[in-house]
Amino acid sequence: MLRDITIGQYYPADSVIHKLDPRVKLFATLLYVISLFIFENWVGLSLVTLFLIGVIWLSKVPVSYMVKGLRAIVIILIITALFNLFLTPGTALVEFGIFKITREGLVSAVTMAIRLIYLILGTSVVTLATTPNRLTDGLEKSLGPLNKIRIPVHEISMMMSIALRFVPILVEETDKIMKAQIARGADFESGNVIKKAKNMIPLLVPLFISAFRRANDLAMAMEARCYHGGKGRTKMKPLKYKKRDGMAYLVIFVYFAAIILARVFVK
Amino acid sequence: MILDKVNYTYSRDTAYEKHALKDVSLKIEDGQFIGIIGHTGSGKSTLIQHLNGLMRADSGTIFFNGENIYDKDYDIRALRAKVGLVFQYPEHQLFETTVFKDVCFGPGNQKLPSEEVESRASEALRAAGLPEHLWQQSPFEMSGGQKRRVAIAGVLAMKPQMLILDEPTAGLDPKGRDEILDQVAKMRRDLHMTVILVSHSMEDVANYVDRLIVMNRGQVMLDGTPRQVFSHYKELEAVGLAAPQVTYLMHELRKAGLPVDVDATTRDEAKASILKAVARP
Numbered sequence: 001m002l003r004d005i006t007i008g009q010y011y012p013a014d015s016v017i018h019k020l021d022p023r024v025k026l027f028a029t030l031l032y033v034i035s036l037f038i039f040e041n042w043v044g045l046s047l048v049t050l051f052l053i054g055v056i057w058l059s060k061v062p063v064s065y066m067v068k069g070l071r072a073i074v075i076i077l078i079i080t081a082l083f084n085l086f087l088t089p090g091t092a093l094v095e096f097g098i099f100k101i102t103r104e105g106l107v108s109a110v111t112m113a114i115r116l117i118y119l120i121l122g123t124s125v126v127t128l129a130t131t132p133n134r135l136t137d138g139l140e141k142s143l144g145p146l147n148k149i150r151i152p153v154h155e156i157s158m159m160m161s162i163a164l165r166f167v168p169i170l171v172e173e174t175d176k177i178m179k180a181q182i183a184r185g186a187d188f189e190s191g192n193v194i195k196k197a198k199n200m201i202p203l204l205v206p207l208f209i210s211a212f213r214r215a216n217d218l219a220m221a222m223e224a225r226c227y228h229g230g231k232g233r234t235k236m237k238p239l240k241y242k243k244r245d246g247m248a249y250l251v252i253f254v255y256f257a258a259i260i261l262a263r264v265f266v267k
Numbered sequence: 268m269i270l271d272k273v274n275y276t277y278s279r280d281t282a283y284e285k286h287a288l289k290d291v292s293l294k295i296e297d298g299q300f301i302g303i304i305g306h307t308g309s310g311k312s313t314l315i316q317h318l319n320g321l322m323r324a325d326s327g328t329i330f331f332n333g334e335n336i337y338d339k340d341y342d343i344r345a346l347r348a349k350v351g352l353v354f355q356y357p358e359h360q361l362f363e364t365t366v367f368k369d370v371c372f373g374p375g376n377q378k379l380p381s382e383e384v385e386s387r388a389s390e391a392l393r394a395a396g397l398p399e400h401l402w403q404q405s406p407f408e409m410s411g412g413q414k415r416r417v418a419i420a421g422v423l424a425m426k427p428q429m430l431i432l433d434e435p436t437a438g439l440d441p442k443g444r445d446e447i448l449d450q451v452a453k454m455r456r457d458l459h460m461t462v463i464l465v466s467h468s469m470e471d472v473a474n475y476v477d478r479l480i481v482m483n484r485g486q487v488m489l490d491g492t493p494r495q496v497f498s499h500y501k502e503l504e505a506v507g508l509a510a511p512q513v514t515y516l517m518h519e520l521r522k523a524g525l526p527v528d529v530d531a532t533t534r535d536e537a538k539a540s541i542l543k544a545v546a547r548p
């Protein structure tokens with residue numbers, strides 16, 4: 001169950017997508033997300049779908065991995081779909097009591113669902129194919145100009161990388177604590193909401209204590225290695241654009257232009 | 268308890284796939300004192316989590332008291348009370364405000380009347396050798412060795428027939444280590460339990476157990492009395508484990524011409540054997 005959390009998980013593979021500069025991938029993600037909300041007809045949808053399938057195929061990450069990420073949003077997905085389905089005014093298709101499903105409602109429910117699913121799939125490919133370190137390096141570099149208006153870009157990305165780094169550690173820790181308590185007869189499944197919440201105490205107390213201890217240890221370790229923020233800090237592996245990154249930018253721009261054209265010219 | 272061809276793979280069908288147990292078959296007699304040793308990552312922790320049903324084998328069966336624990340109507344929660352498992356890090360299970368309340372957690376989950384819960388907790392704390400003046404203190408203020416005793420008591424209070432300890436001596440100094448192991452041996456005698464001790468170190472377990480199981484890469488490599496196992500000391504070295512220093516000493520002495528017993532496993536046995544060999548005219 002806990003293993004379903006895919007945020008910050010990296011799937012090692014030898015693919016073009018893995019090798020791309022993280023800045024390219026971040027920029028591509030941005031344009032991709034925008035494109036999801038631009039497309040509005042069949043041509044646009046086919047373009048987005050082709051692009052997504054192509055990237056997933058190139059990344060060599062098993063689709064099952066990305067589908068796992070979807071499981072987390074099933075509830076949100078259903079709720080948004082239902083809202084769209086019942087609350088959009090228009091020509092009624094089916095009617096029962098005060099509820100009616102309209103043609104427009106159906107269309108918007110389906111497009112909304114597609115957008116959400118594509119959003120998760122698309123961003124999952126990027127995070128699965130990029131190590132958290134490279135991702136935050138890319139972010140730091142891309143947002144670098146914001147430093148001029150006194151936004152602490154380095155600190156923010158450092159916090160992000162630490163947070164990402166800790167997700168799998170804490171998941172593992174939770175798993176171990178759960179096992180230790182189940183071995184003592186703890187029950188995390190049955191009972192009503194209040195009982196369930198109470199049953200979580202034997203899990204949460206050790207988890208918090210361990211999280212604080214780890215945070216403390218990490219702070220010590222950083223201090224011991226003279227960490228003093230971003231100023232004057234150099235990288236062991238500075239990001240450098242390669243030829244394939246240029247190609248990737250080209251592909252992304254062509255894709256984005258096609259999406260816009262599809263919206264403007266295809267009716 | 269009988270294990271028949273148990274297999275387990277972590278993260279099946281992904282890039283991280285890891286075949287952690289390969290066809291493990293074992294027979295554990297009641298009342299035995301067993302040591303499981305193996306190199307880091309050899310599958311010791313994975314194996315013992317199968318014994319109380321925390322992990323489910325991909326294939327193979329496990330029988331406890333003659334019943335298949337993977338049967339549909341088998342009460343797995345009852346099994347967990349009968350096969351007590353103490354994990355490597357006591358920090359993973361201590362959560363209550365006092366030591367005593369923490370030890371009450373296990374029997375409390377068994378839905379026993381509260382007098383019974385409390386009497387079991389006191390019994391367990393005594394058996395684990397934790398002095399009474401510490402019972403009302405916070406478990407987080409204890410030393411490493413004391414925390415471990417609290418964790419062991421927490422499992423003992425459920426009155427298991429079989430007690431499994433995962434590296435109970437990790438992070439303790441030699442004195443603390445001997446104290447804990449002596450205590451475990453005493454508990455086994457007093458409470459008539461089967462005890463399984465998981466460890467990295469031969470030296471630790473050799474003096475206590477009557478059967479040693481050596482794990483290597485998810486398989487049982489050697490299984491027998493410490494004497495039998497240590498006579499394979501060359502093979503043990505090949506997989507990154509070492510026999511106790513006594514074994515090396517005795518082999519060296521034998522090479523030097525002294526007729527000592529090379530299979531001596533404990534310091535006392537070795538001493539007796541050397542004295543005998545030297546005394547011989």
Ligand SMILES: Nc1ncnc2c1ncn2[C@@H]1O[C@H](COP(=O)(O)OP(=O)(O)OP(=O)(O)O)[C@@H](O)[C@H]1O
Pocket residue numbers: 277278285287305306307308309310311312313314467
């Ligand atoms: N939750 C997990 N997910 C994936 N692989 C795991 C997991 N836990 C253990 N493994 C792998 O399974 C193998 C056996 O691990 P196990 O914890 O049983 O070893 P061990 O003998 O107890 O080692 P140690 O002496 O370090 O405690 C190791 O290679 C480990 O990397």
Ligand SMILES: [Mg+2]
Pocket residue numbers: 311312313355433
């Ligand atoms: Mg282990």
